[in-house]
Amino acid sequence: DAPPNGPLQPGRPSLGSGGDFYDVAFKVMLVGDSGVGKTCLLVRFKDGAFLAGTFISTVGIDFRNKVLDVDGVKVKLQMWDTAGQERFRSVTHAYYRDAHALLLLYDVTNKASFDNIQAWLAEIHEYAQHDVALMLLGNKVDSAHERVVKREDGEKLAKEYGLPFMETSAKTGLNVDLAFTAIAKELKQRSMKTPSEPRFRLHDYVKREGQGASCCRP
Numbered sequence: 001d002a003p004p005n006g007p008l009q010p011g012r013p014s015l016g017s018g019g020d021f022y023d024v025a026f027k028v029m030l031v032g033d034s035g036v037g038k039t040c041l042l043v044r045f046k047d048g049a050f051l052a053g054t055f056i057s058t059v060g061i062d063f064r065n066k067v068l069d070v071d072g073v074k075v076k077l078q079m080w081d082t083a084g085q086e087r088f089r090s091v092t093h094a095y096y097r098d099a100h101a102l103l104l105l106y107d108v109t110n111k112a113s114f115d116n117i118q119a120w121l122a123e124i125h126e127y128a129q130h131d132v133a134l135m136l137l138g139n140k141v142d143s144a145h146e147r148v149v150k151r152e153d154g155e156k157l158a159k160e161y162g163l164p165f166m167e168t169s170a171k172t173g174l175n176v177d178l179a180f181t182a183i184a185k186e187l188k189q190r191s192m193k194t195p196s197e198p199r200f201r202l203h204d205y206v207k208r209e210g211q212g213a214s215c216c217r218p
């Protein structure tokens with residue numbers, strides 16, 4: 001139900017089919033290995049809750065909407081929660097093309113999910129728009145004892161590919177709102193033709209606002 005993302009018309013919000021008013025809408029897709037916490041991250045952001053207990057793997061693709069107020073502009077994020085399982089890959093490939101932003105997740109307690117990031121990036125390169133807004137997230141940082149991927153490893157990989165990076169926890173909520181807000185700010189800025197406004201810098205914003213281990217480094 002998202003309208004085409006034409007120029008903003010403040011004061012003339014669109015009415016979504018769910019009865020939600022918004023000025024501009026974007027599609028954000030979550031990708032990464034099965035079990036890294038994509039669905040939990042989305043549920044945490046949307047409902048402020050954590051899905052503990054039995055892991056229910058996503059089948060195909062799922063949708064959730066949320067309207068955010070970004071500096072006085074109502075930004076609707078239509079969020080696509082993809083299945084990480086290999087057997088659904090052909091289903092999710094079809095959605096990449098329409099995504100304005102991608103959140104690429106790995107699980108800091110699962111080395112394989114981190115090692116697979118490069119394969120995910122290759123897939124993104126193949127199927128997504130070349131200018132898609134992309135952010136790397138290392139999830140489950142609440143599980144300190146099970147951690148096998150160091151924060152520095154995530155930072156290094158992100159730097160190598162020029163990606164903004166944060167560690168998150170769907171369980172505690174750490175940096176979850178921030179990740180989606182940062183993406184919304186970036187997309188809003190890109191869609192607005194106001195050269196007078198200082199350019200929003202996703203990298204700097206995430207670095208400045210992100211919480212976590214950065215507090216403890218020298």
Ligand SMILES: Nc1nc2c(ncn2[C@@H]2O[C@H](COP(=O)(O)OP(=O)(O)OP(=O)(O)O)[C@@H](O)[C@H]2O)c(=O)[nH]1
Pocket residue numbers: 032033034035036037038039040041051052053054055056057058059082083084085139140141142143168169170171172
């Ligand atoms: N400790 C901890 N557990 C988490 C976190 N996020 C998710 N989990 C757990 O990890 C498991 C997988 O989470 P999901 O969100 O369903 O994973 P997914 O990436 O959507 O997996 P697929 O749908 O198969 O692609 C569940 O048992 C969650 O409870 C987190 O931040 N911390």
Ligand SMILES: [Mg+2]
Pocket residue numbers: 038039040056057058081082083084
């Ligand atoms: Mg899922």
